[in-house]
Amino acid sequence: MEAKNIDFAAIPQTAIKVVTSPAEFFRQMPKTGGFLEPLVFMVVMGVISGVLSGLFLALSSILGLHLYPGSQMGVIAIVMMPIMYAIGSAIFGFVTAAILFVIWKLMGSGESYETAYRSIAYLSALSPITTALGIIPYLGGAIGLLIGTYYLVTASVQVHGIPAQKAWLVFGIFAAIFIVLSVSAQITARRFVRNMEQASESWKGAADEMQKAAEEMQQRMEDEMEKHKQSLPQPAEQMQEPAEDMQQSAQDMQRAAEELQKQMQEQLKKQNQ
Numbered sequence: 001m002e003a004k005n006i007d008f009a010a011i012p013q014t015a016i017k018v019v020t021s022p023a024e025f026f027r028q029m030p031k032t033g034g035f036l037e038p039l040v041f042m043v044v045m046g047v048i049s050g051v052l053s054g055l056f057l058a059l060s061s062i063l064g065l066h067l068y069p070g071s072q073m074g075v076i077a078i079v080m081m082p083i084m085y086a087i088g089s090a091i092f093g094f095v096t097a098a099i100l101f102v103i104w105k106l107m108g109s110g111e112s113y114e115t116a117y118r119s120i121a122y123l124s125a126l127s128p129i130t131t132a133l134g135i136i137p138y139l140g141g142a143i144g145l146l147i148g149t150y151y152l153v154t155a156s157v158q159v160h161g162i163p164a165q166k167a168w169l170v171f172g173i174f175a176a177i178f179i180v181l182s183v184s185a186q187i188t189a190r191r192f193v194r195n196m197e198q199a200s201e202s203w204k205g206a207a208d209e210m211q212k213a214a215e216e217m218q219q220r221m222e223d224e225m226e227k228h229k230q231s232l233p234q235p236a237e238q239m240q241e242p243a244e245d246m247q248q249s250a251q252d253m254q255r256a257a258e259e260l261q262k263q264m265q266e267q268l269k270k271q272n273q
Contacts (some may be wrong), residue, residue: 006037011044018125022151026158029122031115038121039090045124046089049131050082056135057081089124096120107170109160119155126151141182149175 017025058078094117101116109116130144149171156167 006040008040008044011041014041014122015045015125018122018151019129022154023158025122026119026155029118029159031111031118031159033118035114035117038118039093042089042093042121042124043086045127046085046087047082049127050085051078052128052131053085053134054078054081056132089127093117093121093124103170104156104160104162107156107160107162107166109156109162111160115159119159123148123151123155138183138186141186142179145175145179145182 014025055078097113097117097120100120101113104111104116126144126148130148133140133144133147136143152171153164153167156162156171157164
């Protein structure tokens with residue numbers, strides 16, 4: 001199928017039909033007809049999901065403590081996320097179809113890889129929904145997996161002729177495993193970020209205290225030097241150098257702590273994506 005024959009205006013209606021009437025859509029879905037049309041559909045859904053993800057990231061950043069960096073990050077996310085999602089959809093759609101093609105074959109499907117790819121491509125109509133659900137901590141990903149499982153079972157029954165009980169058993173087990181892994185990964189990531197933020201604050205506080213102590217020590221030494229400037233000029237100058245070195249070390253530690261805190265904040269933003 002040539003690109004000029006693809007009806008881009010029909011893509012929204014197709015997506016709505018997949019979401020609202022999955023059994024009817026997959027029962028009537030052509031099992032052949034080439035890869036281009038479903039590929040274009042999948043890429044469009046990826047772009048929409050990327051836009052949503054970029055907007056959520058921008059909003060999250062703007063509502064953070066650093067308004068300007070958050071705004072800048074938001075602009076970058078809004079531009080980059082749709083591109084990344086579109087490329088990911090184009091590449092991983094074929095990989096996912098290959099994996100499910102093998103699974104469907106093992107479950108008794110007699111359909112071709114092309115049919116498997118078309119099934120997966122049109123299931124991508126769910127991606128904007130699961131992307132929106134992803135902003136909900138822990139539960140969002142789990143709910144998205146459950147919704148995806150329902151539609152995957154529907155496609156298995158209507159397109160591949162697999163008994164519903166068998167489809168629910170197989171894909172239900174996969175869904176349970178992925179839900180546990182997803183929640184565990186989110187818990188671990190959030191705990192790691194929280195620990196790193198606490199460590200960063202601790203380092204910054206220690207550096208501030210050391211700088212303050214060094215400044216106080218230098219001030220006391222300067223006062224002493226003023227009192228004994230004429231009688232003890234040389235020792236006073238010798239005492240000033242260690243104080244200045246200590247202050248410089250404290251300043252270096254403070255800068256290192258601030259840099260560590262900045263890196264932790266950037267890591268937190270990446271984790272929130």
